[in-house]
Amino acid sequence: MFVRPDNWNEMSPLERRSARLDAWQNAPVQFVNPEAEAAYKVRIERLRKIYDMEPHDRPIADPFMGASEYIVRRKGVQGTDLVYNHEKLREPLLEFHREFQPDVAVGVLPYPGRSWDLLDFKLYLWGGQKLPDNLVIQAVEGEYMMPDEYADFIADPTAFWLKQYLPRAYGALAPLAMLPDFPKISESVDTIDLLLPFGMPPFQEMLHKMMEAGNELMKTLGIVGQTGAMIAAEGFPAMGLNIVKTPFDYLGDTLRGTKGILMDMYRRPNELLAACEAYVPVLIKSIVGSCDRSGAPTAFYVLHKGADAFMSQAQFEKFYWPTWKQVMMALYEEGIISYLFIEGSYNKRLENLAQMPDKSLVCHFDQTDMGPVKEILSDKFIITGNVPASLMSAGTTDEVRAYCDNLVELFEDAPAYILAHGCYFENTTDDKLRAFMDAVKK
């Protein structure tokens, strides 16, 4: 939980940024021994200097965005265990940290499989459900907002989310469509409208399921949270990430689907633009609120449809960038760093990113050409990523070592570089992972 200091309104964006990073850096940890505490302080101080783009002894290697699944799979954990059996992840994770001594903590995302089952979650398939046990999750492309519903969304995104999207995304939440329009609840008799659905058997059944799913979620979070605390206690600080998307990607990934939203750029451009605009204040409030609650200093964008392959530069600058930039600028004002996990390539978008204020971004690249990244962005932002998943999966240890050495050398004189993978992968070897992690220690 981040608590704003009394002089918050007088602070500059960078002072607010420092306040959030201070709170993250000084969050209490119960260490297992003094050695672990000392190691933690060295690691988090190095990471803090990277976040602040100040001189530090060496870059760090972050295996989380890529190797986190392998780290548990190497000890026999299946994809389905990442969804249903979170207690099975603890020992493999702790063993990895003890054996590999990473610069930062590597956790796994707490996929709540039992909650998904109870709520009939439709946006994903997962291992142990409809996917084989060796797989984790895969998104199901679909239209969860029909083309003729743009007006509803634009008028009130939150109401749309609550009463139209959630009933479609979770089969068990269909009764949410019965909820009233809250802004009209005013007069004495309006209490009837407010409570009527809550008296209906289908709505009550839904509430019971939600409570059951909530209880399952708390079990999952309890196990995963405890594992995270144990990793920290042994000396490994977490990066402090809070997952979000751009307005366009929320609309595209979650509501309209890839095909739907890309065609909307041609068929209903004005509605699409208005929907992205309507999203901006909602998203800003939501992201700031979740960063405050979690204490995470960064908003971690999973970026999809703005990549080079999806749309032209003109389409990017018309549909994708303006509202995203508005959100990022608002977060910057709030002292929140935008961490951009850029899937695919962004070779044509680098000048757009360069418009953002210094230190406002961490730019994590997948397949983007890192030469221009160095030239255009590395003096302004923290740079990370670009070790290919294909290399980790199919390359040799020597090839991994050479690739990582080249990246470290390329960014040797950059203020802040984090060696990281470009994308998740399931399979590699301990030797390749060690070669990756050792590249920053030479």
Add this chain to the structure above:
Amino acid sequence: MKPNTAQEQFIQQLSDLQEIEILDAVRSRLAENEDPLAIIEDAQEGMRRVGLRYEQGEYYLSALIMAAEIFREIMEIVQPVVVETQVASTGSGIVLLGTVQGDIHDIGKNIISILASCYGFVVHDLGVDVPPEIFVAQAEALKPDLIGLSGLITASFDAMGQTIALLRQVEARTGRRMPIIIGGSQIDEQICSFVGADYWVRSAMDGILLFQRLLPNAL
């Protein structure tokens, strides 16, 4: 036959992704009892121009998806008035496509499927999450000139490898060579070699260009 102005305008409208105008034009041409096959051929030419504009860096995935949707709409209008056998390909070759087992992603595969049809290939699309045995059975039954395996996630690499190993057994058994192409956003030369494929592509249009290069009779 030398294109007349109306025909050229029709092709250009599709190439410019003018959905309403082109669909109106299709209906008008049908109302005038024009040969539906000629409409389809013009639409295919329009799609090929879309492909060219993609190659030239003017169009991106968004335009390919929009073009594929317009083409689908054209076919939906034209198909009821044309005997299915008449729409047979002009014979660029037979392509067997599918997303490998364990992967349910289909956008790239679907685009390549429609584009390949426009370039005169007969496409047999097996869908998503296709087990290796189904690829093998269909490869034996359909005798394709090319096989395309799609996979977006890195977990698909293993399924690609298993599928290709079985397809190589078919080749050994029948003596019939079937070039195997893998496609996906995380695919590269290293993965191509790892799974034992012959070629790799990251975009649908690159796939079409490769199909054309591999099959000399292609449009």
